[in-house]
Amino acid sequence: MATFVAQFQAAWSSVPSMMDEEALDRFQRGLAPTIHLQVITRFPTSTDEAMCLALAVEAAQQHSQNILAEQHGFSPSHPQQASPQLVPEYLHTSGVAAMDLDVIRSRGPRQSSTSELKGVLAHTTPSLNVTESVPLVVPEEELIDLSDDQDVVSQELQKTLEKDKNYFNSLLSIKESDLPLYLISCNGRAVKVLIDSGASGSYVASTIVAGLPTCLIPNQEVETAGGHVLTINKQVTLPLDAQGYKHTTDAYVLDTKLDLILRRNWLKTVQPTPDWASDTWKISTNNQDYIIHPTHKQETQDITYLLSHRQVQRLERSKGIDEIFLCYVRPDIDNTTMAVQDEAEALVQEFNDTFQDTLPGLPPDCGVEHVIDTGDTDPISKPPYKMSPLELKELCKQITELLDLGLIQPSSSPWGAPVLFVRKKDGFMRLCIDYHAVNRVTRRHSHPLPRIDECLEQLHSAKYYSSIDLKSGYH
Known part of the structure; x- marks a missing residue:
């Protein structure tokens, strides 16, 4: 199924005119009968959702075949002995991401999973008499976590990425030397931190979280304007030490050029006080102040470049300019200018018959016809x-x-x-x-x-x- 999904995505990308509705119909008609029935009964609304359902159905069927093979000794190579009706009980959500199909450890207690699976097997394969003679026990670490909280995490992460997309675009175009970075201890090592309220989520580089327990989340990708594809599939709780102030914060694992980006939630929780003159942050807690200093002093650089009229037109045609501001330079009016204006006004008043707003009549006869x-x-x-x-x-x-x-x-x-x-x-x-x-x-x-x-x-x-x-x- 994974091969079919990859081939279908490659074929779809080569036909830009194919809409999502047509692609969804073609994808469903190309599925195997045992998987096709389970996918169409879930009524997917998009091609991506249908692909996730197809992969989930195949994984669930293979998993059920392996369980029955271990308990009853028949070969899993005969798919007709595994009932396809087992699958719908696994699919409690329609927003399953592709990374959730691997067998992972459940994040919460799953006490009812065994009894639910046992009841389904008893209903679909009565000849085996599973409920009476053979107790079915599935190890908890082998269960597939398809609970509703995956959808909640996926939706929250997607909203965060949509808010931060423009932030990533501007961040990738800024030199690291132009950013006010701070040294904070994280996981026993000094890291360079960017404190910015423009980010909705906190992000940490994968090299910083080595050795820390991470939590798997639905795989999400965000493509920036420069063509960079940023992938997020892990979340981690970071232990931080800001000049003696020890605390923790949650962050998404993301490969960026910065070690750590602290978001607005961190600012709301810690509530530091900024000093814009020195680019420092002061954290006050328990009658004690902790000052975070930048790694280097920010210097204001003078504008040493000019753009010609033709360059501005070229940038405007390529939409490389967001805003243009026009400034007029007005020189200071000194005493000399005021004196000249007074002299000019006196001259106009002296010859007011020459500087008239309206014509009084015919001019004097000059003797020329x-x-x-x-x-x-x-x-x-x-x-x-x-x-x-x-x-x-x-x-x-x-x-x-x-x-x-x-x-x-x-x-x-x-x-x-x-x-x-x-x-x-x-x-x-x-x-x-x-x-x-x-x-x-x-x-x-x-x-x-x-x-x-x-x-x-x-x-x-x-x-x-x-x-x-x-x-x-x-x-």
Whole structure:
């Protein structure tokens, strides 16, 4: 059965499109008849559960055959003499993990196991008259522990691993030299301990628990984001000596780069007081204080690297950045800056007729008249563009303002150009006139314009630049 399960898992992994429901159906139809009946009557909800049930049924059948062979002398190679009805009494839980199929020592008293097994044999094989003549006694150390507490431990461990998955991902990416580690005596040897409330469970390396009694728990695996597969199948009670404070704590055996990780339960039980300035912990009990010092002093390192804009874009596309913070550097305003601001405000007040928010009207006559030379071209008049009611309302408003200021006047010229609105950044609608048709027939002046690069070169020694926002007074 173990070979069939392994082959089925390999075949399933090669077909990613196969869903769990289809895999469950195919797995059940491929089982042997004696095992198939026992599995489908348990109504498994997943393929993993069906695999565990199939392995448990096979182990129970083989175990029952060995017991009957020892008691009555028939060969276990004849499976027809062992009743398959024996199996359901073994399966008191549907969440059996694969590691529970080995014959292990029971963790608690099993006083009713012999009588239950004896009653089942009497019901399934009446011709042997087991209840009357042959007392069936099964050694306690040979019983398979399939009790409900296995499910409870498995569920609690799975919840703990799910909570700690992100914690393992961040832990594997941190250098050991960057972590505040502490020296604590565990099992007669000094170990490096990480005290962190981010972990839901305490974890200890397998090299530390050598010689200590361990408790087998359902096998669980957690795969981190980096592809690391962490397996947990043992739990141990650790004797700890923290600078003279002796106590015990439970931890899961896990192969990590750290010797011991103490979790939140340890913090709740011991209730140490942290000193963040020195990275020390103080344990107070029985009017006595125990101070745990770090193995090395943590030094704050300056950021000595920069990322280019292209590197940030590449990391963002590959989802290598979780958060990005944008900071603006504001220089301190000194007395010199305040003096410059006061001088600028005084300058604006002195020439307030130049720096106006609104145009008072037409500028003074400069004695220059501009002529648009269109030759003998016939007058061009374009129809107006379609506008929304909001634009028509804004058009009437701005035309009225321009008429009041004297910037425009009513005209009966045969020339006409349509108007349109361009929305500015602040939401204001700027009135524009489409003179494309007039520009096409206008004779241009052939006057050489200065080169842009020469103009910029003349500003090479300039230190201060000003920007002028001209008001729309070109109508």
